[in-house]
Amino acid sequence: MSQPATTVPMIDAQQVHKSFGQVEVLKGIDLTVHPGEVACLIGPSGSGKSTMLRCVNHLEKITAGRIYVDGELIGYREKNGELYEISAKEAARQRAEIGMVFQQFNLFPHRTALENIIEAPVQVNGESVASATQRARELLASVGLAGKEQNYPSQLSGGQQQRVAIARAVAMRPKLMLFDEPTSALDPELVGDVLRVMKQLADDGMTMLVVTHEMGFAREVADTVAFMDGGVVVEAGPPSQVLDNPQQERTQSFLSSIL
Amino acid sequence: MSQNPPSVHEPGQPIKAHPVRHPGRWIAAAVVVALATLFVLSAVSNENYGWDVYRQYLFDTRIATAALHTLALTVLSMLIGVILGAVLAIMRMSPNPVLRAVAWVYLWIFRGTPVYVQLVFWGLMGSLYQTLDLGFTEVDLQGLLSNMFLLAVIGLALNEAAYMAEIVRTGIQAVPVGQLEASQALGMSWWLTMRRTVLPQAMKIIIPPTGNEVISMLKTTSLVVAVPYSLELYGRSMDIANALFDPVPMLLVAATWYLAVTSVLMVGQHYLEKYYDRGVTRELTPKQLAALTDAEGSAGGNVTVVDEKGNR
Numbered sequence: 001m002s003q004p005a006t007t008v009p010m011i012d013a014q015q016v017h018k019s020f021g022q023v024e025v026l027k028g029i030d031l032t033v034h035p036g037e038v039a040c041l042i043g044p045s046g047s048g049k050s051t052m053l054r055c056v057n058h059l060e061k062i063t064a065g066r067i068y069v070d071g072e073l074i075g076y077r078e079k080n081g082e083l084y085e086i087s088a089k090e091a092a093r094q095r096a097e098i099g100m101v102f103q104q105f106n107l108f109p110h111r112t113a114l115e116n117i118i119e120a121p122v123q124v125n126g127e128s129v130a131s132a133t134q135r136a137r138e139l140l141a142s143v144g145l146a147g148k149e150q151n152y153p154s155q156l157s158g159g160q161q162q163r164v165a166i167a168r169a170v171a172m173r174p175k176l177m178l179f180d181e182p183t184s185a186l187d188p189e190l191v192g193d194v195l196r197v198m199k200q201l202a203d204d205g206m207t208m209l210v211v212t213h214e215m216g217f218a219r220e221v222a223d224t225v226a227f228m229d230g231g232v233v234v235e236a237g238p239p240s241q242v243l244d245n246p247q248q249e250r251t252q253s254f255l256s257s258i259l
Numbered sequence: 260m261s262q263n264p265p266s267v268h269e270p271g272q273p274i275k276a277h278p279v280r281h282p283g284r285w286i287a288a289a290v291v292v293a294l295a296t297l298f299v300l301s302a303v304s305n306e307n308y309g310w311d312v313y314r315q316y317l318f319d320t321r322i323a324t325a326a327l328h329t330l331a332l333t334v335l336s337m338l339i340g341v342i343l344g345a346v347l348a349i350m351r352m353s354p355n356p357v358l359r360a361v362a363w364v365y366l367w368i369f370r371g372t373p374v375y376v377q378l379v380f381w382g383l384m385g386s387l388y389q390t391l392d393l394g395f396t397e398v399d400l401q402g403l404l405s406n407m408f409l410l411a412v413i414g415l416a417l418n419e420a421a422y423m424a425e426i427v428r429t430g431i432q433a434v435p436v437g438q439l440e441a442s443q444a445l446g447m448s449w450w451l452t453m454r455r456t457v458l459p460q461a462m463k464i465i466i467p468p469t470g471n472e473v474i475s476m477l478k479t480t481s482l483v484v485a486v487p488y489s490l491e492l493y494g495r496s497m498d499i500a501n502a503l504f505d506p507v508p509m510l511l512v513a514a515t516w517y518l519a520v521t522s523v524l525m526v527g528q529h530y531l532e533k534y535y536d537r538g539v540t541r542e543l544t545p546k547q548l549a550a551l552t553d554a555e556g557s558a559g560g561n562v563t564v565v566d567e568k569g570n571r
Contacts, residue, residue: 059440088449096446106441110459110537120445123455150547152537172445 008071010035010176010207011056017064018051025051027231028065033224035175038208040218040239043228044254049211052228053178056209057098058091069098070175096124099169099177103184105161107153113140113164114149117171125172132171139167143197159190163197170201177201179210215258219243227251309508316499316512325495326516332411332480332491337473339416344423351428362424369421374414375482381414382407382486408490411483419476426468430461462535470528474521481513492516 011033018026025048033039041049054060056067058075067074074094077084086094107116117136121127140146143163153161162182169177179198183191195217202208202221212218218225219239226236227246235248246252302308316322350362369377385404390397403409434457442452481493489498492513500509 057444059443092443092446092448094446095444098444100441100444102437102441102444104437106435106437108438108441108456108460119455120447123451124446147551150544150550155547168445 007034009033010070011209012068015065016052016055016062016067018055018060019063025231029233031226031233033207033209035207036205037223038202038210038221039224039226040222041211041226041228042218047228048231049228050180053180053209053211056178057095057100096172097175099172099174101165101169101179101182103181105165107161107165109153112150112152113145113156116164117168121171136171139171143167144193157190158186159193162186162194166197176207179208181211181213183214215243227254307507309505312503312505312508313511316509317515321495321499322512322516325490325492328490329477329480329492330520332415332483333473333477335412336415336419337476340419340423343416343420345427347420347424348427348431351424366421366424369418374418374479375485377418378414378482378485381410384410407486407488411486411488414486415476415479419472422472426465430465431457433464434460466531466535474524477520478517
């Protein structure tokens with residue numbers, strides 16, 4: 001939490017705006033996440049938290065502001081005070097360093113669990129199939145899915161699919177991981193397994209930005225919690241402050257409505 | 260109230276009930292079988308069918324060669340049609356409005372006019388263009404445009420491309436957007452995403468209608484007499500029929516060959532569809548089950564074992 005001021009933040013979002021046509025869903029978001037930290041974005045649906053997450057790896061183009069990941073401007077190049085869109089190739093390289101886990105898992109249905117995990121390391125990073133497979137087996141074991149290597153996603157439960165999806169993202173050795181409501185599509189009894197894997201990742205020092213409705217997870221694992229509503233960050237700080245002693249009326253009413 | 264005694268109910272015993280009778284089904288089946296038998300008997304005994312001529316020409320080398328020409332027309336036209344169709348599909352989805360418009364006009368023209376008319380038109384190309392003026396040199400097109408086989412392939416392929424374009428486009432658009440996002444988030448380029456994620460999944464949608472297109476193309480080749488090209492199955496059979504003054508047995512010979520080739524193609528289509536269906540079943544193969552058993556000690560009670568071919 002208390003990082004020395006000299007380190008480059010892993011995420012440095014400055015006055016981020018995002019509009020879909022006439023509708024402005026992000027109205028000036030400032031967000032800083034330091035290396036090794038876990039930040040949780042909470043808030044009612046439609047508050048813009050998933051959009052904010054998707055802006056960090058440029059799945060959404062921001063309309064104003066700047067997002068830096070590990071000191072590097074996302075989506076653009078700045079030259080002589082002018083902004084240039086980066087090429088598709090450069091955008092792909094930036095995304096390769098940022099892992100992402102989706103609410104709907106989005107595993108490749110035509111590939112086995114193992115093939116899902118080795119796909120990007122082999123195709124994007126040019127790792128050998130042998131070493132990628134070796135690492136994929138270790139990752140599958142670490143998320144509690146040893147023996148499921150040859151299973152297709154349709155043969156796995158939602159919770160198992162999401163753990164494969166996490167392993168798939170981790171296999172790229174990202175410096176930052178984004179989680180977009182990773183447990184929202186799961187049956188309640190499957191949520192715990194996924195959260196345990198995420199907690200383990202956090203304990204191993206992964207920098208994470210997590211959009212979630214799991215207040216227990218946020219309280220236990222997060223260094224920072226940001227409450228968003230109506231496209232702005234209403235309140236941000238350590239979970240002990242935001243979750244247990246919220247200052248803003250909107251935060252209070254949201255927290256009391258979900259408990 | 261019924262006078263009958265109640266059935267003996269032993270708990271846990273499977274139900275042994277008398278099935279509902281369907282006399283109507285039996286009558287309908289008997290009528291249809293009788294009609295079919297009558298038709299076959301009358302056809303066999305009817306001398307006008309010319310069964311002796313049929314037997315004589317069924318395996319005639321000229322007919323077999325013509326069948327090979329038909330197959331060549333089908334394969335070449337489909338090959339060009341699929342490739343051009345994929346290009347048109349990508350043009351239709353392009354962000355470039357000019358490419359989109361050109362693809363749309365192409366589809367409009369080639370789907371909006373009969374293939375027979377198009378084939379006649381290709382046959383007349385030689386009278387429309389004699390030379391191709393490239394500014395610095397002139398290319399003589401006479402030889403090219405008098406090759407009727409080539410014109411037949413071009414005519415069939417360009418028509419087919421319009422239909423394949425729509426099939427490919429539907430297949431690509433059926434892949435969920437989450438698959439694109441997952442690929443992008445992993446740092447995959449557009450081309451890698453297409454090749455590794457989108458096309459393999461789109462294939463499942465594309466293959467069945469494409470199989471139908473192949474079978475349909477095989478039969479459409481009989482129209483290339485319009486070009487005119489007549490060394491394929493139908494044209495050749497009719498040439499022989501005209502010499503014999505006996506069209507019916509030769510038509511039956513041609514029909515038999517079309518049916519035989521179509522049947523072979525249907526078998527191929529079945530296996531292709533099965534290949535692209537992988538990942539759809541929830542059942543575990545023995546290989547997967549063995550891996551699971553290794554890891555967990557035993558298989559769960561809720562799994563069904565199937566072998567690699569999908570048999571239980």
